[in-house]
Amino acid sequence: MNTFTKVIRLFIDGVCDETSADIVDARVRSIVDVVECQVFPSGLCTIQVAPNTQTTDTELRLLRHLTFDKYRAMYACDAESSHVSRIEILLIGVHKLNYHYVSDRLYQAIQGLVSCRFLNDDDNDDSRVELKYDSRKLSRFELLSMMHSLGYSAQIDQNESNFGSGIVVVQIRIEGMHCNSCVSNICATIEDLPGTLGIKLTFQESIATVTYDSRNLSLTQIVTEIEKLGFKAAIISDQHETEPSLFEVNNQNDFARTTQARKKQSDGIETCFIQVEGMTCTSCVDTIERNLSKVKGIHSVLVALLAQRAEVKYDPEHLLPSQIAGLIKDLGFRAQILDTATRGIDIINANIDGMTCASCVNKIERHIKSLSGVKSIDIALLTHRCRIKYDTSIIGPRDIIMQITNLGFPATLLSDDYKNDDLAKLQEKTTKKWRNTFLMSTLFGIPAMVVMLLFMFKWKDHDSVPQIRDGLSYENVIMFGLATPVQIICGRHFYVNAYRSLKHKSANMDVLIVMATTIAYAYSVLIIAVNIILKLDSPMTFFDVPPMLFLFVALGRWLENVVKGKTSQALKKLMSLQPLQGVLVKLDERGKIIEERVILAQLIQRGDLLKVVPGETVPTDGRIVDGTTTCDESLITGESMPVDKVVGAQVVGGTKNLVGSIIMQATHVGQETALKQIIKLVEDAQTSKAPIQELADKIAGVFVPFILIISFATWVIYVIIGYTAYDSLKKHSSVRIIFSVNVYKVVAKSLRTMYL
Template identity: 35%
Template sequence: MAPSRSRDVQLTSIAGAEDDDAGDLEEVRLLDSYDSRDGIDDGGMRRIQVRVTGMTCAACSTSVESALCAVDGVITASVALLQNKADVVFNPALVKDEDIKNAIEDAGFEAEILPEPSTTGKMPHGTLVGQFIIGGMTCAACVNSVEGILRDLPGIKRAVVALATSLGEVEYDPSVIGKDDIVNAIEDAGFEGSFVQSSEQDKVVFEVVGVYSLIDTQVLEGVLGSIKGVRQFRFDQISGQLDIVFDPEVLSPRYLVDGIEGGSNGKFKLRVRNPYTRMASKDVEESSTMFRLFMSSLLLSIPLFFMKLVCPHIPMIYSLLLRRCGPFLMGDWLKWGLVSIIQFVIGKRFYIAATRALKNGSTNMDVLVAVGTTASYAYSVCALLYGALTGFRAPVYFETSAMLITFVLLGKYLECLAKGKTSDAIKKLVELAPATALLIIKDKGGRSIEEKEIDSLLIQPGDMLKVLPGTKIPADGIVTWGSSYVNESMVTGEAVPVQKEVNASVIGGTINLHGVLHIQATKVGSDTVLSQIISLVETAQMSKAPIQKFADYVSILALELHHSNFPLFQIIIKLFLFCQYAYALSQIFPDKTLFISLLSWLYKGGMTMLCS
């Protein structure tokens, strides 16, 4: 096994120079980032920004604008859909900040007053936003449980969990809590947790080609150890994945690539792994795993079903199953063996998840499945042993346990397919961006001396890029040389190509049709238009409609009443158990007179129990 340094690493946006040329782009109404102005405008007017959550389309932003303009004292109001922000200018003598917030909430959206813009451009209080994959959630109660646990952790500012995508978005203070602590809290709650990415700028994940032996691994580790600014790294030779934690003030991801490829004399080739690509591969892997488990359980359950319903009508086969082999019948041996494989090999995942949940003092669907199937299996085994000792052959229910696990795995597999379709929209958006870009390298005099193909995720603000006819523009930027027509239907929906000349702005992911263009990258990573569209889709997937929140509240309330001492629920449960006992006794006692007498005695005792 190849040596490795086991450390957790995250994939983040590419670190680079400051976005000095961002203001040169044309303002896009959908992505208006708002001018940085003072909190007090001329004439005593005040300007604030409000984060608006729940907008999914242009109609939503129009509704918010209408609600704000209807407030007495609001001068102007504009809403940026993709940034989920509203810019409001108002008269502080007539309206307060809370009135603006209440107006947005009355329109059916969530609102949060943002602090005054800072000159550093960083998030307030140094917080980071991280995404985590949360596995094992089966219902709204699981989502609320995870959200509640995350919000109770110290240093957590905000936590939102989406059941459809199994994603959680957490805003946290890295000086108080780390991503490892968040993952541990998720796992302690009985769920599976793994880190995806965050807004921090010091981690990157590469896919390495050219490492085939232990010597190559040692060479790679030696090259990484010689690069100044590398803090931690981990390499998995099987998957070829290299995780690196670095100092963004000393290094950039592109410098890392150049250093590793140059230090290996070109033997190693590195490619940045997109976080969305990693998430898609995990979805495919989970779906294939569930399908394999379901098919294995189904193939083993079919003989049980056949022996239970079909074999009794085929005398030759049924006589073989009734043949005694040791203390048990041949059919009992077969059932016991097949169900044991289903119960403890295929169904092992239910026991693992149930143990995690019970250790945290909570219950979930895995606990229910584990308890139900174990009860059926244990009773059947005890019935077999009792029959072997006494000669009284009691009925067994091995097939019940097997079929229950099979149907639950089928539901899990269908759930994985549904989640995969949910993430298809994001995957198709990610595929709009080109995988590589042509970087123009210039000398000190400003003359082009070389063209180099690089990964599009390694583009930094200020880079000069060459866009050939028929290729996609790799990043948002400004045309510095050339003239061409660009198909911008991806963003605008307009099929007519737009002419681009010098000083015209271009959007990453759009298609250059005719001429050659030289552009200067101004926005990369999460600042591009395409990235903000993806962010909007993620926000829409993770947001909850008011009726969904009400349904979650009702489900939690019903669950709490079920576990409480509420008299109505207790009476219903006792009546249900009483009916079960009566039915069981009717099957045991062949003498109906004796049964009726016993049932009368139980009835009197049951009434006393219900009234107690």
């Protein structure tokens, strides 16, 4: 070796035999400054360069030039130092043709990976890989976790030396499971941990038997993952003691780093909202969040159980909302992309002081509309109130109120109490209206039924009923007197609703009721008048229809509104459970509280850090970032037993914090919280129609026009027959038909006289 040359020692990952060594040797000699080189089959490469060259520049040029195809160049000291560890794994589903692509992706994504070498050359889809990594930068567990996050199924190669020396079988008792979905969620979570070899768990026994490699996974990490799902875990037994991991993961720091990373999203990130059906408990929520978070391109996932909705922030360059919905469907849930009109939009009402003219209004509106995330703002100068629609994922109510106040107009947020009072008063008024209608109908309807039955049983033939004069019987006079007040007084509510329905070119149940009662009443009055004029016997009438029909329908409407009134009381009780305020905190880099201030619960924004001490109500939905506690969640679950909460666990707004002091981060605010969703369900039940009424309205929409057409056609035919063929029909028809045709004949003659 020439003593005047400089020597550079490199390690070429990918060199495994004489052929690959010759390929690299030829590439090295193509560089101008290289005097001599020697490449060994082990990958070690010794290169002599001219003494007048800049060593650093030459080394960098060599590293770039010798990193090609499947080969990676690095300093020999980095590849052979004591802190470089080695592991052999099996990559499931990676074919020989994809070796170069997979290795490139691993090098780019995993900081600290020194070497990635595929050991088998066959066409088997399960490939053995030798990985060398810098143990100062990452542990085995972190290395395999990163590979899992990239979508590769990595398993420890069982052919590796001393594979069985680190195998541990442990039994863990798990409490808090509600259904088999919880079992599936736990099993899927543990199986995804790098180093897990198997898990057996049944809902009946509540004991999990986990087999894992202690060199890649610790028992503490398994228990922590189970507790993150919201379950309690206790170790029963294990076969031998496991070695502690070199890099113990601090859950609090991990969660803090995750939340900070989610705040620092690029401008290219978009948000989609997906309706998810089939979720039964928080285990289902965690299943969706955990699996979607592993997908490349998805930055954050928030799932609201009661709202049955998922908010996903994603990179549109990697996937589309339809693909995200497909991923949720693959997990066993029904998913549908929501319309943009319902995507995270919330509305607040505020009171603004200091406005004196339209110029003040214009100034506020122009400034607020310019804020990112604000959709619209409407200000009423006379009442000093404003209504603002905004996107909760971009801006919060506290920021909006602060912006208005900074303009010189003090603003305060209005509560929803006044809305609930108006709703309760309206509901009470509606209930009284239908109660009075029912009582009025009963007052005349019951006597009408009694009179009808008395005359029916005393006189079998209607023609034998005593008459005041020709064409007018005592029965018809009494029934007319009972039906008329009901038709006019009780029927007015139905007439108003029917008119509104017809005005909008539709036919609902009220139109059907009005048509039936009006026809029955009008026909009865008309037929009596005709018989009196013609001096015929008193006819059979239908005066009993309006009182009885209005009676039963009014009873149904009254009972429906009584039930809705009870839901109003339940709504008031639910509203009283809403937390009024929360303690907003700021933390320094070490996690210490440097500032605390009390704010209204309505001003809490997504991502805020809140402090909750024992005995206080959790101000909003979120996750714990520091501390452990026990919460009373009977408000949501109905279960009186307290639930243990650790770092990363979800807490629900409105529940009681019983034991420890915690720091939580708000994930769902405003209308997205679980308690607000319960209130919304109660409000929907209060304002919605009964299913049978909706069905009747749908049928009436088709049935009523059809009946009107048939009825009109029948009337026209009867008038024509009565005018043209009365004598012929009289010979071959019954008395009742002759009587009916006779009536229409009189009507037809009258019409002819009028027009002639």
